[in-house]
Amino acid sequence: MIGFLSTAGAGEPSFWLPSQSSTIAQRVDSIWEFILWLSVFFFALVVVLGARFALKYRAARGQGTQATTDHNTILEVVWTVIPTILVVILFWVGFRTYIDMSTPPENAYEIQVTGQKWQWLFTYPNGYVDENLHAPVDTDVVLVMTSEDVIHSMFIPAFRTKQDVVPGRYSKLWFNATETGEFDIYCAEYCGTSHSDMLAKAVIHPQDEFEPWLAEASNLHGRFPPVEIGEMYYKRFGCKQCHSLDSAPGIGPTFQGLFGTMERLTDGSSVLVDENYIRESILNPQAKVTEGYAPVMPTFQGRFNDQDITAIIEFIKSVE
Amino acid sequence: MSTAATTRDSNYLNVTKGALSWLLTLDHKRIGILYLVSILSSFFLGGMMAMLIRTELLTPGDTIMTADQYNQVFTLHGAIMIFLFIIPGIPAALGNFVLPLMLGAKDVAFPRLNLLSWWLWITGAFIAVASILINAVDTGWTFYTPYSTTTGTSVTLIVTGVFILGFSSILTGLNFIVTIHKLRPKGMTWFKMPLLLWGLYSTAIIQVLATPVLGITLLLLAMERIMGIGIFDAALGGDPVLFQHFFWFYSHPAVYIMILPAMGVISELISVFSRKHIFGYKFIAFSSIAIAVFSFLVWGHHMFTSGQSELVNMIFSALTFSVSIPSAIKVFNWLATMYKGRIQLDTPMLYALSFLFLFTIGGLTGLFLATLATDIHLHDTYFIVAHFHYVMFGGTVIAFLGGLHYWWPKMTGKMYNEKLGRIACLILFVGFNVTFFTQFVMGSRGMPRRYFHYQEEFTSLNQLSSLGSYIMAVAFFMIAGYLLHSLAKGRKAPANPWGANSLEWHTTSPPPFDNFDGREMQGVDPYDYTGWKYDESIEGYVPVGGGDGSRDSR
Numbered sequence: 001m002i003g004f005l006s007t008a009g010a011g012e013p014s015f016w017l018p019s020q021s022s023t024i025a026q027r028v029d030s031i032w033e034f035i036l037w038l039s040v041f042f043f044a045l046v047v048v049l050g051a052r053f054a055l056k057y058r059a060a061r062g063q064g065t066q067a068t069t070d071h072n073t074i075l076e077v078v079w080t081v082i083p084t085i086l087v088v089i090l091f092w093v094g095f096r097t098y099i100d101m102s103t104p105p106e107n108a109y110e111i112q113v114t115g116q117k118w119q120w121l122f123t124y125p126n127g128y129v130d131e132n133l134h135a136p137v138d139t140d141v142v143l144v145m146t147s148e149d150v151i152h153s154m155f156i157p158a159f160r161t162k163q164d165v166v167p168g169r170y171s172k173l174w175f176n177a178t179e180t181g182e183f184d185i186y187c188a189e190y191c192g193t194s195h196s197d198m199l200a201k202a203v204i205h206p207q208d209e210f211e212p213w214l215a216e217a218s219n220l221h222g223r224f225p226p227v228e229i230g231e232m233y234y235k236r237f238g239c240k241q242c243h244s245l246d247s248a249p250g251i252g253p254t255f256q257g258l259f260g261t262m263e264r265l266t267d268g269s270s271v272l273v274d275e276n277y278i279r280e281s282i283l284n285p286q287a288k289v290t291e292g293y294a295p296v297m298p299t300f301q302g303r304f305n306d307q308d309i310t311a312i313i314e315f316i317k318s319v320e
Numbered sequence: 321m322s323t324a325a326t327t328r329d330s331n332y333l334n335v336t337k338g339a340l341s342w343l344l345t346l347d348h349k350r351i352g353i354l355y356l357v358s359i360l361s362s363f364f365l366g367g368m369m370a371m372l373i374r375t376e377l378l379t380p381g382d383t384i385m386t387a388d389q390y391n392q393v394f395t396l397h398g399a400i401m402i403f404l405f406i407i408p409g410i411p412a413a414l415g416n417f418v419l420p421l422m423l424g425a426k427d428v429a430f431p432r433l434n435l436l437s438w439w440l441w442i443t444g445a446f447i448a449v450a451s452i453l454i455n456a457v458d459t460g461w462t463f464y465t466p467y468s469t470t471t472g473t474s475v476t477l478i479v480t481g482v483f484i485l486g487f488s489s490i491l492t493g494l495n496f497i498v499t500i501h502k503l504r505p506k507g508m509t510w511f512k513m514p515l516l517l518w519g520l521y522s523t524a525i526i527q528v529l530a531t532p533v534l535g536i537t538l539l540l541l542a543m544e545r546i547m548g549i550g551i552f553d554a555a556l557g558g559d560p561v562l563f564q565h566f567f568w569f570y571s572h573p574a575v576y577i578m579i580l581p582a583m584g585v586i587s588e589l590i591s592v593f594s595r596k597h598i599f600g601y602k603f604i605a606f607s608s609i610a611i612a613v614f615s616f617l618v619w620g621h622h623m624f625t626s627g628q629s630e631l632v633n634m635i636f637s638a639l640t641f642s643v644s645i646p647s648a649i650k651v652f653n654w655l656a657t658m659y660k661g662r663i664q665l666d667t668p669m670l671y672a673l674s675f676l677f678l679f680t681i682g683g684l685t686g687l688f689l690a691t692l693a694t695d696i697h698l699h700d701t702y703f704i705v706a707h708f709h710y711v712m713f714g715g716t717v718i719a720f721l722g723g724l725h726y727w728w729p730k731m732t733g734k735m736y737n738e739k740l741g742r743i744a745c746l747i748l749f750v751g752f753n754v755t756f757f758t759q760f761v762m763g764s765r766g767m768p769r770r771y772f773h774y775q776e777e778f779t780s781l782n783q784l785s786s787l788g789s790y791i792m793a794v795a796f797f798m799i800a801g802y803l804l805h806s807l808a809k810g811r812k813a814p815a816n817p818w819g820a821n822s823l824e825w826h827t828t829s830p831p832p833f834d835n836f837d838g839r840e841m842q843g844v845d846p847y848d849y850t851g852w853k854y855d856e857s858i859e860g861y862v863p864v865g866g867g868d869g870s871r872d873s874r
Binding site: 013015016017018027028031032035038039042043046047049050053054057058059061062063068069070071072075076079080083084087088090091093094095096097098099101102103149150151153155157158160161162163164166167168169171184186187188189190191192193194195196197 | 387388391458460464466467470471554555559560561594595596597598599600601602603625626627630633634637638641642644645648649651652653655656658659660661662663664665673676677680681684685687688690691692693694695696697699700701761764765766768769770771772773774775847853854856
């Protein structure tokens with residue numbers, strides 16, 4: 001029973017709740033405990049009375065019925081008014097904390113989030129994109145979120161926060177992590193086949209280590225060979241939604257064995273798929289569209305630099 | 321037919337024979353039985369899906385199926401249980417049988433409409449189930465856009481089925497409203513009606529007013545899928561959150577379509593088996609109406625994390641709390657009814673006591689969800705799944721089973737094995753708590769719902785939950801076993817085995833074709849049991865003044 005009613009703390013989950021790792025978590029948990037005790041009290045009241053009556057007044061069949069009062073207005077008003085007062089209190093404390101949960105502080109560190117089937121992408125102020133959420137401890141952080149396809153929901157249990165991520169609009173979620181470490185991120189709104197694999201981590205860094213981490217992580221070209229960087233971009237920038245790697249039909253041509261072939265274009269001419277053609281297709285996709293496909297690809301002008309484009313070309317070359 | 325009904329051995333079950341005499345019957349009792357068989361078949365199907373879900377979740381990874389199959393199975397579990405079983409459950413099956421009898425009437429106001437409702441149900445159910453066979457559906461029972469407008473499965477077909485089922489529900493509601501208004505016997509004022517009728521009346525109001533909104537919503541969904549008109553899909557210029565508003569505008573009141581008749585059944589059971597007048601009749605009656613009214617004003621509490629404005633969330637949180645009050649009032653009144661009673665712990669009463677226990681947990685955990693700050697964490701986790709099942713299964717299904725056992729002698733003319741009845745109730749109670757209490761803990765610890773894979777840390781809780789579901793399966797097979805056995809070998813039921821006083825117990829078990837052999841019934845106080853005494857020889861109650869109670873016209 002002690003475990004049953006124990007309190008969660010920083011780094012230590014309780015019987016009911018995960019660890020308490022954000023400023024808001026502590027406030028949510030104290031409301032949780034208030035409701036829990038209230039519920040335990042009323043549950044015990046109903047069950048004890050119910051069980052006591054059922055045993056005490058249990059009677060053999062055929063005993064005459066007993067005439068007792070069948071209403072008592074004062075009693076009934078009392079048990080209407082007391083719960084009413086209690087729920088008004090609950091409403092008020094829940095609302096007060098909720099308003100603070102849903103109002104991001106000014107000057108919070110901003111991270112852009114995209115939800116898509118079935119992956120989270122976090123874009124940092126310098127343009128770097130990561131599959132996990134990295135943030136400094138003891139800092140207000142606001143996530144500005146939107147979805148590429150269906151509704152998703154950003155859920156970080158240790159921070160006691162959740163917000164739906166809806167296509168066609170932006171929603172916001174903020175937190176201030178109180179301890180460093182890794183915390184689970186789930187997608188909480190059902191989104192299809194791999195809904196339960198749409199996971200990520202919230203990695204909370206010490207304050208003085210966050211900027212160095214970001215600088216290091218952003219320096220992709222210093223850390224990875226071009227082919228791997230190309231593959232990362234392929235996954236993170238939406239290429240994979242249209243271009244398959246295994247000849248599966250898609251909105252755009254498959255990348256499998258594409259490099260070095262001759263493609264027929266919509267105007268009837270042909271072009272050799274080489275470095276220059278791929279570069280042109282990324283920066284000005286509508287210039288030469290392969291026959292059989294609609295001219296729907298967006299331009300990536302300004303989003304990739306020359307080094308990035310080289311990496312993507314190297315990746316496409318590698319898909320055989 | 322009326323001549324056949326005058327002989328003593330003729331009853332509604334044997335008055336005519338042949339499949340057509342059932343499929344085209346206008347008798348509310350037979351239609352009630354048709355519904356009963358239909359919804360129990362659906363319950364079996366939905367239950368099988370539940371077993372598949374719990375078996376899949378025995379391990380954190382893949383266990384017996386693929387992710388897509390899992391998504392289809394939980395969608396079907398939800399859709400079948402909600403639309404085919406629990407919404408028509410008490411009103412259309414038990415209600416159809418009992419409502420006219422309680423009114424001392426020959427039938428509902430519109431018997432042909434009643435038969436049409438059942439045929440619409442069959443048509444809708446057939447289409448919905450056919451959508452499984454043609455191309456499974458994987459949207460969840462909530463059909464959220466834009467997922468439901470973009471997935472390749474046969475959403476349009478199942479939505480058509482649900483659309484038709486909606487009309488079945490509307491017609492039943494309409495029929496009950498008119499019947500209660502027009503066919504009450506002399507002496508039965510509104511406040512002398514059995515409380516089940518207040519429950520069914522409130523339910524019928526919701527069915528008539530809310531179900532059309534579901535119909536319109538599903539029609540818009542179909543239009544978007546078929547014609548590409550942008551209503552909900554942001555890519556077509558629509559608003560996905562609009563769908564949620566429309567959907568919950570029906571589906572929240574629908575939760576009360578499910579629970580209000582259950583509360584009515586419990587009011588009957590607790591009073592009858594406490595051998596004592598119901599306590600606070602008017603508070604219980606008005607609380608049903610209050611719940612029906614409030615139920616239309618709380619849909620937004622399903623959407624606290626959807627991105628709707630803080631002001632809207634605040635209003636819906638406040639309104640949601642207001643629904644908890646009438647529910648609490650009922651619980652206190654039931655307890656007060658038991659106080660100083662002469663309590664008989666027969667199977668129906670055990671279900672009523674289970675209901676008190678489980679519904680209290682279901683109601684109290686609702687407080688965590690109505691409170692904005694805590695709901696944000698709990699929304700879309702297993703805490704919701706557990707809360708929902710405590711109210712819908714621990715509440716409605718348990719009350720349905722209590723009612724089924726209570727009226728079984730009246731419906732079939734046979735008594736079931738009482739001892740097995742009590743044991744099965746106990747097994748079900750244990751299995752239920754093992755299955756669903758664990759889910760509260762998973763949920764508050766952060767496990768989201770509709771997850772095919774889950775984190776290792778939730779393994780033991782999931783396995784415990786699955787174990788509970790197998791225990792429940794055992795109980796259900798027991799119940800099916802002894803009830804079916806009673807049809808063939810059961811002891812003949814007396815007219816009034818429980819000593820109840822509502823009018824359905826003033827006729828034979830099973831009742832004759834025209835319910836009361838042409839007697840003109842008058843309203844009585846349904847909760848005054850002083851007119852009945854126990855007769856050992858028939859193991860039932862007889863009027864104090866003599867006779868077996870099935871002949872007097874009071």
